[in-house]
Amino acid sequence: xxxxxxIIVGIIAIxxxxxxxxxxxxxxxxxxxxxxxxxxxxxxxxxVTIRGDIDFALLxxxxxxxxxxxxxxxxxxxxTVGAVEAQFALMDFLxxxxxxxxxxxxxxxxxxxxxxxxLLTSGVDLSGAGGGVALDQARIENGRLTLADxxxxxxxxxxxxxxxxxxxxxxxxFQFQGSATRDGTAYSLRLNSGVVDDVGSARVSAFIAExxxxxxxxxxxxxxxGQAPKFDGTMILKQAPPPAERAEQIRGNLxxxxxxxxxxxxxxxxxxxxxxxxxxAGMRLTGAASIQLGARTSFxxxxxxxxxxxxxxxxxxDASLMPYELVRLLGELPAPPLPPIPGEIGIDLAxxxxxxxxxxxxxxxxxxxxxIWTISRAEAELPGSTxxxxxxxxxxxxxxxxxxxxxxxxxxxxxxxxxxxxxxSENSPLFNVPAELSGQVxxxxxxxxxxxxxxxxNDKVHVLELRLGFGEEPRLDLVGRFDDxxxxxxxxxxxxxxxxxxxxxxxxxxxxxxxxxxxxxxxxLGLEAQDLIAEGSWSxxxxxxxxxxxxxxGGIGINASGDLSGTLAKPALTGSGHVDVGAANAPAxxxxxxxxxxxxxxxxxxxxxxxxxLDFSLLGGDSPGSQRFTLNGTAGIAHLDLAIDMxxxxxxxxxxxxxIIGSLESANGGDLVRQLDASDTPLFSxxxxxxxxxxxxxxxxxxxxxxxxxxxxxxxxxxxxxLSVLESGELAGTGTLDIxxxxxxxxxxxxxxxxxxxxxxxASAGVEFYGxxxxxxxxxxxxxxxxxxxxxxxxxxxxxxxxxxxxxxxDRLPGQGLAGxxxxxAALVPGDGVWPEGPLATSSTTRTTRGTIEVTAGEIAIGxxxxxxxxxxxxWDQQSLAISNLKGSIGGGVSMLRSAxxxxxx
Numbered sequence: 001x002x003x004x005x006x007i008i009v010g011i012i013a014i015x016x017x018x019x020x021x022x023x024x025x026x027x028x029x030x031x032x033x034x035x036x037x038x039x040x041x042x043x044x045x046x047x048v049t050i051r052g053d054i055d056f057a058l059l060x061x062x063x064x065x066x067x068x069x070x071x072x073x074x075x076x077x078x079x080t081v082g083a084v085e086a087q088f089a090l091m092d093f094l095x096x097x098x099x100x101x102x103x104x105x106x107x108x109x110x111x112x113x114x115x116x117x118x119l120l121t122s123g124v125d126l127s128g129a130g131g132g133v134a135l136d137q138a139r140i141e142n143g144r145l146t147l148a149d150x151x152x153x154x155x156x157x158x159x160x161x162x163x164x165x166x167x168x169x170x171x172x173x174f175q176f177q178g179s180a181t182r183d184g185t186a187y188s189l190r191l192n193s194g195v196v197d198d199v200g201s202a203r204v205s206a207f208i209a210e211x212x213x214x215x216x217x218x219x220x221x222x223x224x225x226g227q228a229p230k231f232d233g234t235m236i237l238k239q240a241p242p243p244a245e246r247a248e249q250i251r252g253n254l255x256x257x258x259x260x261x262x263x264x265x266x267x268x269x270x271x272x273x274x275x276x277x278x279x280x281a282g283m284r285l286t287g288a289a290s291i292q293l294g295a296r297t298s299f300x301x302x303x304x305x306x307x308x309x310x311x312x313x314x315x316x317x318d319a320s321l322m323p324y325e326l327v328r329l330l331g332e333l334p335a336p337p338l339p340p341i342p343g344e345i346g347i348d349l350a351x352x353x354x355x356x357x358x359x360x361x362x363x364x365x366x367x368x369x370x371x372i373w374t375i376s377r378a379e380a381e382l383p384g385s386t387x388x389x390x391x392x393x394x395x396x397x398x399x400x401x402x403x404x405x406x407x408x409x410x411x412x413x414x415x416x417x418x419x420x421x422x423x424x425s426e427n428s429p430l431f432n433v434p435a436e437l438s439g440q441v442x443x444x445x446x447x448x449x450x451x452x453x454x455x456x457x458n459d460k461v462h463v464l465e466l467r468l469g470f471g472e473e474p475r476l477d478l479v480g481r482f483d484d485x486x487x488x489x490x491x492x493x494x495x496x497x498x499x500x501x502x503x504x505x506x507x508x509x510x511x512x513x514x515x516x517x518x519x520x521x522x523x524x525l526g527l528e529a530q531d532l533i534a535e536g537s538w539s540x541x542x543x544x545x546x547x548x549x550x551x552x553x554g555g556i557g558i559n560a561s562g563d564l565s566g567t568l569a570k571p572a573l574t575g576s577g578h579v580d581v582g583a584a585n586a587p588a589x590x591x592x593x594x595x596x597x598x599x600x601x602x603x604x605x606x607x608x609x610x611x612x613x614l615d616f617s618l619l620g621g622d623s624p625g626s627q628r629f630t631l632n633g634t635a636g637i638a639h640l641d642l643a644i645d646m647x648x649x650x651x652x653x654x655x656x657x658x659x660i661i662g663s664l665e666s667a668n669g670g671d672l673v674r675q676l677d678a679s680d681t682p683l684f685s686x687x688x689x690x691x692x693x694x695x696x697x698x699x700x701x702x703x704x705x706x707x708x709x710x711x712x713x714x715x716x717x718x719x720x721x722x723l724s725v726l727e728s729g730e731l732a733g734t735g736t737l738d739i740x741x742x743x744x745x746x747x748x749x750x751x752x753x754x755x756x757x758x759x760x761x762x763a764s765a766g767v768e769f770y771g772x773x774x775x776x777x778x779x780x781x782x783x784x785x786x787x788x789x790x791x792x793x794x795x796x797x798x799x800x801x802x803x804x805x806x807x808x809x810x811d812r813l814p815g816q817g818l819a820g821x822x823x824x825x826a827a828l829v830p831g832d833g834v835w836p837e838g839p840l841a842t843s844s845t846t847r848t849t850r851g852t853i854e855v856t857a858g859e860i861a862i863g864x865x866x867x868x869x870x871x872x873x874x875x876w877d878q879q880s881l882a883i884s885n886l887k888g889s890i891g892g893g894v895s896m897l898r899s900a901x902x903x904x905x906x
Contacts, residue, residue: 049074052083063087082107103138103165114149118264118294119227138165140178151295158182163189179211186211193223200225204233215239221260231262235269238278251311252279258289267291274303283308285349291341299343309353323474323509324421325356330448330470335396342369357382357420366394375405382409384416392441403443407450410436414496422498429491433457437464446471457489468510476510482519490523512539527554527588545575555586562618573650574627576617581610599729608675609635618650625649637671638664638692654700664692669712676710684712685742696723706733716740719767730771737767737777760785773797780808787812793853804851813860813870850877865890 052067064086072078083106113121143161148154163178174193179186187208194203204223209216221233235258241251258272267290274285285308289301313319322328347364359380366375373394380388392405411417415430439453446469453464463481485493498506514537522529530552536545544563551557562575581589584607593603614633621628627649631642641663648656666672669690670682676692684690690712698704709718721735741761763782769775775795782789793806857870870888875881 047072077111079108079110081105104141105138105143106141108140108143110145112147114147114151114264116150118151120229120264121227138167140165149294152297196225204231213240219260228264231260233260234258235260252277254278265293267293277311280311297341299339299341301343301345303345304348305350307351307353308349310355313355320504321508322505324505325354327468327470327474327509329354330468331446333401335399335401336373336394338368338370338373338396340370343367352380359388382411382417383419384411384413386411386417397444400445401443403441405441406438407441408436408438414492418496422503425495428495429488430495433492439464457492460484460489474510476513478513478515480517482517482522484521485519485523487523487528513537524553525591527591529553542572548577554588554591555583556581556588574618574620576619578615581612584608584610601729605676609638612636614640621645621647623647635664636675637668638666638675640664657699658697660694660696662694666690672710683717683741684715686713688713700725703733714740715742721767726771728771732770734768735766737765739763739782772802784810802849804849804853807854807856810855810857813857851875860888
């Protein structure tokens, strides 16, 4: 009997449980739609419409599901939910306590709105006065939150909201952990709120981080809810730097900490602290900021601080192989942040360390319209009591900084300022020199431009422009237009520019570039240049002058172009142009002599070859590495043609093989001789055109095979043989000498024996000479006035004066020839006696030589008589010319004359 009772009770329990599961399936829950909507209206404080299907199950736990829920007026809902699944605790549910044990909100959309007065309207009662609904666990899937600001017409949206929600009630406590997306960027969210107190305030905290760890925001404080919500607390903003490619680029997070007060009208940061690099705590900035919200959104910020320094470079890098620090900074310059709202900022820093320099007392006032920064004032101090002022527009050009504006740099000590880009030198002309540079600056892409520049030196204004490339193609382009520059101004200007020869950093920073300079007056290499124009470029292959023009550079006019390549030790120079030399005392001529190492004893000849107007060229030769130098034009009274072929090029001229072909041609032979020797004694008779030619081939070490000749008509003086140049610049050589002269007196005068008459002369001889120290003429064979002669002559320096010794033999000497030799051709005035009548004054100049020539002759015809087997000594010094020790036979007897027959110089 008892068993049957248990069975009946069991069956009833089973039927009850089955009914709990099955019965709700047969209930039309749509009939309870109004009841559920009323229940929800009590919770949200506004009308709720369930437009979709409703499904309910009691067991195993009460579960309610419905879709397409509208909260608020249907025409303007405060929120919508795509679908809702809610689970309740069974016992609480039976007691009419709707404590949710689980809730899933699918595709919820909540819309908030700020009206024209900045009051928050949503159509949802968040005061917590609604029914006792609690969420132990809720899940939001694909939610969306929007905030529309009627004051500005802007709408802010968080989409793809997914996360877990815990809610004690609409009065709190509240907790959400999940993720959301804003403008395509995903964020992770953690939000916590305490219970709202009697005045509507609740303690809240929030952590928002960009997915990927690039940035985060932490908020903690009190939030007053209602139509005018307000937050008062603290914030910590962290921003991670971009990934570092090199060790020196490693940085810590940017950290901003501040007290913050926020409402729908304004956000105020009171006394914030900014660490651009949290690994360098000493680099700390402070300030305050205010953001105005509403119809006219804007911000105001102030930044101040002590010493702000950039991180140091890699300690292992070789600074001499790196570009200038300014060039590196330009390449690393970050794009400026552009807030999406207009505003103003003021910066006040004691110092900014830029590694290679420091900016002190930095003041910046700037404003932005959301697209660009307008810098109304930016000023700082550099070494040398230098003031820097900058103004203009700063842009963010697709992640690259851009700028257009004006800059002024004024200094009272140019020597101290110039140390930023060049090493100081002793006795610098920049010491305590004031200067001012102003102009327009443009920064775009990887180039910095400076235009319409005004450089003020010593109250004179000069124009300066430049373009500086610091990207993948670094280069420097300079343009200078200079006023009259006094010698001191020229030295100052030269000392301002870096020295590429001693500063390797210049070549590293600017491996290529161009220049264009002109000046009315400027001093270059110690010489004053008028109307200078210098244009050219440089690159890894060398330096090129496309134009180098000066109407007067130290007395020389020049118009040239050319290329300079190679190294300083072995330069490779090519070019062409025209040069005019006005006078032998031109300062530039002496400078050129010194630069080329022209021997001092050559210079008088070159000085007599001016004025000169010459075309020149230095080009590549026929073989690799060779060069050809040509010089053509007028030099003095002659026309010059010169060609020098250098097998080793200009840099190897002292070592390689050289061929020289040159000529001088003059309309008057006497003028040509005077240009070469400064002598008034004519070498040739008559006034015909004369021609000098030179051919030499060889090298400086082994000497040259040379042929040198000067001729006029049928007259000729020529040398052929080996020729070398001594260290003193004098010539040494050995070879043959050929002479054909109508009158040899001029040749004797040129050799220092003025007043010695030689008559017509044709001769050849061997010659060996070592400068003017030693000259030996051997194997002389020739004819003079129809008489054959032979012999040897030597010239040696004795007591700093040339001394001539030698012996000559004549087959036959006429008496007139002897008188001409002794008394010069001027004495050959016909007379009635044996000797011609004529002046005994043979020369009006002091001879530069002394000497003795032993003369022998087969016979001398003296009138009708003949003197045979003649021997005498022809001697001379500075004042006299004499025949002594004369002996010979006449009429079968011997006659001797030991006393001298002298011809003095008057």
